[in-house]
Amino acid sequence: MRKDNRFQAIYKQLLTLHGPQGWWPIRATYHKHDYDIPQTPEELFEICVGAILTQNTSFKNVDLALHNLREHNLLNPQNLLKASEILVKTCIKASGYFNQKTKKLLTFTDFFLTLNHRKPLRNELLSLWGIGPETADSMLLYGWHEPIFVIDAYTKRIFTHLNLIDATFKYEDMQAIFEDNLPKDYILYNEFHALIVEHAKQFYSKKPYGIKCPIKSYLA
DNA sequence: AGCCAGGCTACCG
DNA sequence: CGGTAGCATGGC
Numbered sequence: 001m002r003k004d005n006r007f008q009a010i011y012k013q014l015l016t017l018h019g020p021q022g023w024w025p026i027r028a029t030y031h032k033h034d035y036d037i038p039q040t041p042e043e044l045f046e047i048c049v050g051a052i053l054t055q056n057t058s059f060k061n062v063d064l065a066l067h068n069l070r071e072h073n074l075l076n077p078q079n080l081l082k083a084s085e086i087l088v089k090t091c092i093k094a095s096g097y098f099n100q101k102t103k104k105l106l107t108f109t110d111f112f113l114t115l116n117h118r119k120p121l122r123n124e125l126l127s128l129w130g131i132g133p134e135t136a137d138s139m140l141l142y143g144w145h146e147p148i149f150v151i152d153a154y155t156k157r158i159f160t161h162l163n164l165i166d167a168t169f170k171y172e173d174m175q176a177i178f179e180d181n182l183p184k185d186y187i188l189y190n191e192f193h194a195l196i197v198e199h200a201k202q203f204y205s206k207k208p209y210g211i212k213c214p215i216k217s218y219l220a
Numbered sequence: 221a222g223c224c225a226g227g228c229t230a231c232c233g
Numbered sequence: 234c235g236g237t238a239g240c241a242t243g244g245c
Contacts, residue, residue, distance in 0.1 A: 023226095055227040061243055062226085096242040100228080132228050152226055197226055205224075224244090232237085 006164060006219065007181040011188065013218055014195035018202075021194035024050065024142035027070070028063050035187050037142075041117065044143050046075050048112065051138040052104050052130065053095040064094035077109045104130030119144045133171045141193070147186045149178040150193045154200035161210045162219060 022032035024047050031037050038044040046066065053062040066075070068091035074080045080088065088105065089098045107129050111120070125136035133151070140146040151174045160167040165174050182188060203213040210216065 051226090054225090056225065056240090057227085057242080058225040058244075060225090064243080094242060096225085097227095097240050098242080100240060104228085130228065134227065138226080150226085154226070193226085200226090222245105225242100228240095230237100230239090233235095 001180065004164075004181045007178060008183075010162075010164075010215060010219075011182070011192050011195070013215055014199055015191065017214065018195055018198045020191060021198055023190060023194040024138075025059070025063075028066070035190060042076060045077055045112065047143040048108065048139050049075065049105060051135050051142070052108060053092060053101060055097070055101070055135060057096050062095045065092040068092070068094075077113050080105065080109050081113075100130070119146070122148070133175075137175075141186070141189055145186045147184045147189055149175050149182070149189050151175050151178075152193070152197070154204060155193070155196050157204050157209060158196060158200055158213075158215075161204070161213075162215065 020032045022030040022034065024037060025031075026037055026043050026046060038047055049069065050059075050062055050066060053065050069075050069080075069088075072083070072087065072091055074083055074088065074091060085102055085106075088102045092098050092101055092105070095101060108131060111124070111128055119140075122136055122140060125131045125139060126133065137148050137150045140148050141150055151171055156165070156167065156174065159165040159174075165177055169177075178192075182192075199213075199215075204210050
């Protein structure tokens with residue numbers, strides 16, 4: 001099947017508009033031209049924790065939570081499991097849904113330790129309570145450098161607005177459209193998703209969505 | 221003062 | 234199967 005080259009063209013447009021984003025932030029720092037993150041097991045764990053905490057939550061609030069966890073030396077799987085639930089909840093309070101997210105973190109951390117440094121399968125992540133497709137794919141992409149395209153609310157909003165995907169498609173169907181129309185490239189998927197988020201924050205955060213979106217005139 | 225944020229689960233018809 | 238209430242806080 002031939003590729004729809006509009007997907008890669010939009011990527012290039014977004015990169016020109018916003019510049020490299022350098023996800024995933026580690027210790028609140030974006031690494032604009034460094035795609036070799038994480039570099040240590042603890043950085044990998046921090047990415048996974050951040051992926052859970054950022055569910056339906058701005059990363060600003062997540063950053064406050066990560067800071068508290070770091071202060072208490074809890075960005076470490078063994079220490080996190082040893083800590084009291086009260087302490088964990090207190091640390092992550094700013095990221096919202098702290099009761100649910102504490103349970104999610106502990107469930108995930110149990111599983112993380114059983115990995116013994118191997119990469120998890122997507123289905124293994126999805127089987128965990130509290131890990132859905134976006135969280136699993138974010139971990140696999142940004143943590144384990146698996147070339148897998150992350151679909152989030154912003155991606156759906158922008159690309160349905162641009163009439164490039166059907167709003168009724170399910171997660172994996174939308175993901176397949178991106179992956180079928182793009183080279184299977186970790187760095188491309190890494191940047192593209194980050195650029196989508198930045199672009200959505202600028203042009204698709206409040207209704208009516210996309211009014212001043214420069215990509216629209218480019219496509220037309 | 222609302223509305224929104226880098227979702228997921230449980231439960232309903 | 235699709236649709237949606239509930240979860241919770243901080244920023245703007």
